[in-house]
Amino acid sequence: MRINENTLLEGKQVFLVPYNADHVPRYHQWMCSSELQKLTASEPLTLEQEYDMQRSWREDDDKCTFIVLDKQRWADPLFQEQECMVGDVNIFLIEPNDPSVAELEIMIAEPNYRGKGLGKEVTHMMMCYGVTKLGIRKFEVKIGLDNKVSIAMFKKFNFHEVSVSEVFQEVTLELAVDEALRDRLMEDMSFLQEREYHKAQESRHTATGHDVTNARRP
Numbered sequence: 001m002r003i004n005e006n007t008l009l010e011g012k013q014v015f016l017v018p019y020n021a022d023h024v025p026r027y028h029q030w031m032c033s034s035e036l037q038k039l040t041a042s043e044p045l046t047l048e049q050e051y052d053m054q055r056s057w058r059e060d061d062d063k064c065t066f067i068v069l070d071k072q073r074w075a076d077p078l079f080q081e082q083e084c085m086v087g088d089v090n091i092f093l094i095e096p097n098d099p100s101v102a103e104l105e106i107m108i109a110e111p112n113y114r115g116k117g118l119g120k121e122v123t124h125m126m127m128c129y130g131v132t133k134l135g136i137r138k139f140e141v142k143i144g145l146d147n148k149v150s151i152a153m154f155k156k157f158n159f160h161e162v163s164v165s166e167v168f169q170e171v172t173l174e175l176a177v178d179e180a181l182r183d184r185l186m187e188d189m190s191f192l193q194e195r196e197y198h199k200a201q202e203s204r205h206t207a208t209g210h211d212v213t214n215a216r217r218p
Contacts, residue, residue: 016066
């Protein structure tokens with residue numbers, strides 16, 4: 001989606017930034033993992049296909065994608081942005097005649113960042129963004145039956161199980177957004193800040209006095 005091409009969302013532990021071409025090599029590296037392919041029900045792609053997918057996610061009106069960055073690491077401008085990537089989060093508008101229904105996907109790809117509450121924070125941030133910016137009124141998630149951690153997390157957000165597919169070995173959960181939930185999301189996420197992504201990048205550039213895309217830590 002074009003709507004988030006210059007949007008940075010700041011949480012307590014993470015930044016969410018638009019998925020750009022610069023992120024593709026790291027993302028492609030992640031998706032060569034058989035573990036992540038299984039967890040995300042994805043097929044392996046070539047690097048060229050991954051670039052095509054990134055362009056699709058940027059241009060298509062039914063996809064909204066953010067890359068998850070380690071906030072503390074990104075605060076050090078000597079790290080390239082790709083070195084701060086820990087995962088991604090997506091909203092897919094799944095009903096052609098009803099843009100208020102969306103599938104939510106989240107992936108914490110870096111193993112060292114799992115089990116630290118990032119998935120919960122990112123999910124909360126993306127739900128807030130979907131409700132307030134995209135007008136989402138119902139969320140759906142599809143999760144592998146053996147991914148007990150993710151199933152438990154979404155149930156804590158009051159998602160409820162609507163179906164189980166033995167063929168695809170996945171469970172579908174849904175959450176309807178009413179006014180009470182909307183108010184609770186906004187109250188709980190009062191710390192969430194929205195900034196201009198390009199200005200934030202320029203600030204990192206200024207902090208080093210040189211192009212951070214070429215920076216390396218000693």
